[in-house]
Amino acid sequence: MELNRKNTKTIIFILCFAITFCLFLMHIGDVWGAIVKLFDVLLPVIIGFCFAFIVDPVVGFFERKVFFALPKRYPVHGKGVSRGLSILLTVLLVAGLIVLFFHTVVPEVEDALSVVSNTQTDSAEDFVTGINKALAARHISYQIPTDKLSDWNKLITSATRWLQDALGFGSVDSIVKTAKTVFGRFVTFLFGFILSIYALAQKERMGRAMSRFIRAYYSERRADRIFRISRLVAVSFRNFITGQVLDALIMAGLCYVGMKIFRFPYPGATCAVVGVMVLVPQVGSWIAGTIGALLSLTQSLTKALLFIIFYETLVQIKINVISPRVVGKVTGLPGFLVLVSVIIGGNLAGVVGMLVAVPICSVVDVLLREDMAKRLAKKKAALKKADIAKPANGTS
Numbered sequence: 197m198e199l200n201r202k203n204t205k206t207i208i209f210i211l212c213f214a215i216t217f218c219l220f221l222m223h224i225g226d227v228w229g230a231i232v233k234l235f236d237v238l239l240p241v242i243i244g245f246c247f248a249f250i251v252d253p254v255v256g257f258f259e260r261k262v263f264f265a266l267p268k269r270y271p272v273h274g275k276g277v278s279r280g281l282s283i284l285l286t287v288l289l290v291a292g293l294i295v296l297f298f299h300t301v302v303p304e305v306e307d308a309l310s311v312v313s314n315t316q317t318d319s320a321e322d323f324v325t326g327i328n329k330a331l332a333a334r335h336i337s338y339q340i341p342t343d344k345l346s347d348w349n350k351l352i353t354s355a356t357r358w359l360q361d362a363l364g365f366g367s368v369d370s371i372v373k374t375a376k377t378v379f380g381r382f383v384t385f386l387f388g389f390i391l392s393i394y395a396l397a398q399k400e401r402m403g404r405a406m407s408r409f410i411r412a413y414y415s416e417r418r419a420d421r422i423f424r425i426s427r428l429v430a431v432s433f434r435n436f437i438t439g440q441v442l443d444a445l446i447m448a449g450l451c452y453v454g455m456k457i458f459r460f461p462y463p464g465a466t467c468a469v470v471g472v473m474v475l476v477p478q479v480g481s482w483i484a485g486t487i488g489a490l491l492s493l494t495q496s497l498t499k500a501l502l503f504i505i506f507y508e509t510l511v512q513i514k515i516n517v518i519s520p521r522v523v524g525k526v527t528g529l530p531g532f533l534v535l536v537s538v539i540i541g542g543n544l545a546g547v548v549g550m551l552v553a554v555p556i557c558s559v560v561d562v563l564l565r566e567d568m569a570k571r572l573a574k575k576k577a578a579l580k581k582a583d584i585a586k587p588a589n590g591t592s
Contacts, residue, residue: 243388248395249430250437251286255396258282283396300468425559432558444474447514454510460503462491474514481511533557 220227235242262285263278270277395402411419448471455463466488473480485507492503520535541553 240384240387240391243385244391245395247388248392248399249433251290251392252396252399253434253438254286254289255279255282258285279397283393287393297468297472300465425563428559428562429555432555432562436555436558440475443514443519444471446518447471447474447510450513451507451510454506455503458502458506460488460492460499460506461495466491485511533561 259278259282263281266278266281267274407423410422414422448467451470452463452467454460455466460466466484469487470484473484485504488507489500489504493500537553537557541556
């Protein structure tokens with residue numbers, strides 16, 4: 197190989213990359229620690245931009261539908277006032293939903309846990325006794341042992357008391373060591389919230405600054421491609437969030453109707469928990485089902501088991517029917533690809549992977565379709581040129 201200037205640069209680049217990769221493998225622990233520290237430093241920025249991105253459609257709705265007349269009537273300051281009022285209404289709406297959730301759900305859960313802690317011993321014994329009687333009536337010799345029920349009753353009692361203390365914020369006073377961490381997280385969230393307000397108020401200015409930066413350091417062709425992919429990513433993630441919220445509302449509505457039909461207790465609190473928790477992949481469904489079973493346990497252990505069967509059936513309907521259709525329709529992906537992307541994302545990166553898998557798959561699907569269309573168009577044009585050239589060559 198001739199050692200010209202181009203080949204020398206390539207060799208130097210390969211050597212630098214190999215040395216850097218070897219150093220990375222040798223100090224992977226230190227590198228990961230640096231990444232974690234950098235993430236902690238940037239956490240307020242990440243929270244702020246994520247919150248601004250999620251509520252931006254709501255702010256835009258208020259600007260277009262509620263305060264649309266202000267910019268026309270007051271050309272100088274009307275747009276700024278419209279934006280500020282829209283942000284204020286959005287923040288009040290989010291805060292109101294959070295307050296309504298805790299005001300509706302937490303008191304009912306506390307009451308249900310107090311009832312469970314007082315009646316769970318008799319309910320468990322009655323349930324086991326009923327099963328043993330049913331087995332004996334059918335001439336089945338097996339009987340469920342009842343000598344270990346006291347251990348289970350103690351475990352359930354301690355668990356319910358712990359949940360009551362946690363929901364009543366009684367356990368916070370005893371956790372002195374975590375006060376610093378809690379305060380630090382609160383400050384992080386507060387800074388992220390303030391940053392999100394600035395991002396929503398000056399999103400056009402930030403967009404122009406980013407556009408100038410990209411156009412200054414990249415060619416026009418590369419910059420246009422970056423802008424297109426950025427818009428595509430933003431639309432895909434926003435559509436995915438919309439689909440998830442719609443999916444949660446449908447799930448909560450079906451849960452409420454089913455609980456009314458089968459006369460399960462506390463349908464309002466249970467459906468509020470379900471509507472919020474199903475937004476969290478995997479873990480959220482388990483938490484919602486556990487709380488719903490505890491609320492049903494206030495009537496009887498049989499009712500709690502029936503609720504578990506009902507809720508698990510509803511979760512399977514959501515996973516296999518509702519989510520692929522709703523999320524797939526919003527993101528433009530077939531239901532099969534939605535399921536595959538969620539499975540792959542969950543196996544690769546857990547909960548975070550499940551959250552970002554569908555939008556990423558949507559972006560890749562659109563870019564792949566465009567690239568395929570371009571390649572097929574080029575092949576079709578080449579075939580036409582070949583067909584045109586054949587008669588000309590034959591006549592010559």
